[in-house]
Amino acid sequence: MTADIGNSAGVIINDLNLSFGETRVLKGVNLSIEAGEFFAFLGPSGSGKSTLLRAIAGFGPRPTGQILIDGEDIADQPPWKRNVGMVFQSYALWPHMTVHRNVAFGLEERGVPAPEIKRRVDAALDMVGLIDLAERRPSQLSGGQQQRIALARTVVVEPKVLLLDEPLSNLDANLRVQMRREIRDLQKELKLTTIFVTHDQEEANTTSDRMAVLDDGVIQQVGAPVELYDKPCNLFVANFLGTANVLQGTMSAGKDGSCVFQSENGVAINLGTQPHNEGAMVFRPQNVRISKTGTNCKAGNVQFQGTVGHMEFHGNIVRYGVDVSGHLILIDETHQRGSTLFDIGASVDLQVKQGQIMVVPGH
Amino acid sequence: MKASTLTAFSSVERGPAIAGLMIAFFLLLFLIVPVGQVIFVAFQDPNTGSFTLINFADFFGNSLFVESFFNSFYVASMSVIVASIIAMPLAYFTTRFNFSGALLIQTLGIIPLIMPPFVGAVAMQLLFGANGSINLLLEEHLGFTIPFMEGLNGVILVESVHYFPFILINLSAALNNIDRAMEESAQNLGAHGTRLFRRIVFPLAMPGYVAGAALVFIKVFDDLGTPLLLNINNMLAPQAYLRISSIGIADPMGYVISVILVGFSLLSLWISLLALKDKDYATVQKGGGGLMRRDLRTWEKVGCYGVVILILLLVLSPHIGLTLLSFGTVWSFAVIPDGFTFDHYTTVFDTASQYITNTLLYAGIAALLDVILATSIAYIVWRTKLVGRKWLDYGATAALAVPGVVLGIGYLRTYHSFDVPIINEPLASWWVIIVIAMTIRRLPYALRACIAAIQQVSVMLEEAAENLGATKGRTVWRIVVPLMSGGILAGFVTSFATASVELSATIMLVAKDSDAPLAFGIYEFMQSTSGRGPGAALGIIAVLFVGVGTYFSHVIIERSKKLREAKAIVAEGGTT
């Protein structure tokens, strides 16, 4: 059972607004998702990512704006007509039906003849590797198995778009990693446009082609994971995609066209070139080199002095929290066997390459 | 076996063991033995005393009894159906729509339960009878009448109006328990409307509904008071009562009927348990949240309210009718009474106050006994490791399967020749037997309340007390019982309220008018020409008892629930 790009569709959302009663939940959402893309909606709870997904499926209050699938506006269509397959967070397998009946449901609703139903259901179950469980009841399956059946049930009807609402959040950590790879592989095989909702940036980063970060109903930034990580458009995105050191302060022009940044606590950073915008200084823990006091500052680096406040040994890295004039700077140092660890209270020098420092607007 | 015997008698468990034995003895004396007697006599040849099936053969060979059997079955089934018809639109409104009248519907659900069906029966007769208020109006203005109360219809109508809340609550709960995702996923895959209902919603709601329906079936099947007051005798329960009271306790037919009643009770209980045991449905549905709701358009709102108000009027009709009757002077072949007066209430308080005082005494003692027994059983079953403790639970709960009339017959048979020392009266005619009957009949409900309460108390709380030096007894008294107090109190109040309107067993056991409680008093009053008014007044008083009791019970439960939620001290769980 394969679907080629001819069956899957691009999704375009134009100026979507949605309110629950008086509360605005989605505010002016514009989005364009390519056919065959694995796209993630990422955001904290309450950001509106699930609401947006469900709006595409046709659940919830009627939004204003357009939802185009393959160029056709479906915003007025009821859910059962949209042919977008959705896997629910709770899997929603019907307990009074066997696995087979569950998977066959959508085909029965479409009036597919019985022999073909059997063929397609078996193929779908085979694809997720659970053909032996066809006669079991959902209550007899494990969490991972239920999730696979939910997937099979959705893809068997060959929808244009696949919607996954936090499908991994009910699984334990190990299973999650395995399942996200399997989902990704399945999607690649079917070349099915997939939208995947999650609050976990690791999941979004590792699986998606592109993602949209949402906060409070507004899309903050859209792009590939690397792009969002390295070029966040605001502090929210910067913080959400991974741990960040953020220094607020003021910028002023320095001699010879350079730019000097002064943090609130008086820490000075020379940025070299003039940045494009105003904002906070942001750099990642892995960008910082930690060394004994009195190390030479390399050219093109910025240097701070501070005292070690805490030290956590994570195995693969050692994370230090260093007090630099009142700022807490986090440093992740890869751990090699035999390297010394700095004690709490030690005075240390920190160095960051100028190029690693991002200027990010926001507070 | 040896190890568990040692456990049974270790010093820690001696107290509970003794209590358990006493409770077992009580249950034996006043539940197992009498009911056993009844079953035994049914299979006994009245002349020779040997085992025989001839009584059953006589029963099924007599067309009156066979007719009674089918009638009881028919009435019970139809009551379930009519009750469901009343309940379904209401359940639909509250679970499918954002219906602002939801609170109204909830209240609707309580109103019938506070008036026992037999109390309202006479009033319903006056309102819906062949020449009752409604039919007189219909005949006058539209030229036809509807046989609401004709024969068995009357019983069905009264029972349905009384029991529909059971169905409503069960149906609403069943629908509300459905994970919304169940519906959405079906819609996502292309289903909607009636197909969706038929394939997904209905099968998922079925078990909850069946559990409720089975209980209603058996309550109607066993009801004695309503058919008696409506003068319907060709049903099983009234036949048993009539045989025993006019022909005597030696008549085998009464016992045969009792066996049939008990048999069906057990069957219904079993079906109800089966339906609820299907926990598969519960564990797989994680979300709950109920079905998808939508808002109502204006004309739909009008329609909904219209239906709700119609049902409200139907449900309130016994209350309205009874109030009119209690204040009415003469009500004969007229839509409403000729005039109104307070006389009936004064009559009641002047001449019939003993019914009220007796009821307060009996129901009070019965409720107290119930919570003591229930708390003890709950503790023994859930906190000790005594051998055979589960049987205490089963034994107490078995009372659910024994209709009141059967218990009454059993007591009469077993204790009519047993004289109570000092009093020198047969136990079967001493007022205390009425209290015992009330206690046994209400025990299962009190037990359920206490078990729920004790499961909320984490074992660790007891262990902490013991760790700090308190004995088992002190712990129970100072820690467990106070923490259970909400459930115990609620159980007490419910027991009291429902015991105060018990009729089926009472009517068989009351020997003297001065010993009679409320329900019997109402029955007596309704038997005289000038007694309808005071009987109705007494009925209103009974309804107030139950209503106030239910209200307090509700308040207590809500309050203790809030306290628990607010504190949330202990880790989850709490069962051994």
Place this chain on the structure above:
Amino acid sequence: MKRAHVLGAAAIVLSAASIPTYALSGKLTIVTSYPTDTTATFEKAFEKKYPGVDVEMLKKKTTAGIKYLQETSDNNQADMFWASAPDAFEVLKGDDLLVKYDVKVGGIPEKVGSFPINDPEGYYKGFAASGYGIMWNERYLKAKKLPPPMEWADLKKPIYHGHSGMSAPSRSGTTHLTVETVLQGMGWQDGWAEWKEIAGNFKTVTERSFGVPDGVNSGSFGAGIVIDFFGLSSQASGFPVGFNYPKVTTLVPANIAIVKNAPNAEAAAAFIEFILSTEGQELLLDPKIRRLPVNPATYAKAPKDFPNPFKDKTIGAAVKFDLALSKGRYNVINSLFDVMITYRLNELRGAVKAIQDAEAKLAGKTNADAAKLIAEARALVNEVPVTEAQASESDFNNIFKKKRKKATTKVTGRQAEIESEWDSMVVANYAKAKELADKAASML
């Protein structure tokens, strides 16, 4: 000082004269089938007169009361039996459960109507008389445009189909007497035929005798066969009802007796004296009670329309009630009525209606075949599976007794078996009768 002594002595003597010779005390237990209206009134008055006595009323239907006294005879708790039907007292007398008593109060005549007021053997006393008749709801009859039924025969008329009601002899001592009265007045065959055709018009057979006045009072049905005080007291309570004695009726005393081995025989005796005294007899005129006193002098205090059997000799004269006959076939009558009428009311009604319809069609025409069919149908409906002679046989009656008093009492068969036979016969008869009547109607 001397005068004070005399006055003091006189005071003591005077006060001693005003109290009864011994102060009555203790509990007085009365098994009675009377409703609360009656019992409460007498209880209150008696306890006022004798404050030391606590009267306890054990309410039981007549048949249940008899059973109760029979079953508790070894350890008797009851002092008195107080009920309407004299045949019930005969049953108890026969079972040796009553004691003789000589009444001291005077003014009570020998007979009322053609019936002796007291048991000639002295075991039970009449305290009030009752007749049987028909009560009706004026509003109901007016609405349905029906005339009030005055005679038993009126109740057979097709116009009353579905509008009347009665209780059953097995459930009500007074109803039993009513049925016996008509059987004795019209003969076994004709009597049963009368009852069947009257019953064919019934809306219902009520569970207790009270169900009839209740039904008429509330307008459930239009006419009911009742004991007189039900009709009279309903009227007095303000219900829009009327009452009449048909010609074929009998005045039968309601009775009271002292039970053998009564715990408080003195109080029991005082109670009998009380209800036969002027004071007691006047209580019977209370609107809630309305029974005919046995003391003719009391009628002077009665309201205007109150029936007076001592003045109006027509009431109750038609039938001389034979108590022995009634007693001899007590249980058989109960069972016969139930099997033929009560439990098969629908079938009976159907057959009788078919006959009535056929006769209505026949009216004014001559059609010998149809007439013959109708007559046959009638005969089938009226057939009784037991002859009068057989009904009085003691062995036969014993089958219908539940408790065998003596080992020598022969029982020829089982009650359930025989009733089942009757039931089959009756069902077949009614069905055939309906068939024939329908056939006759189709011919016209």
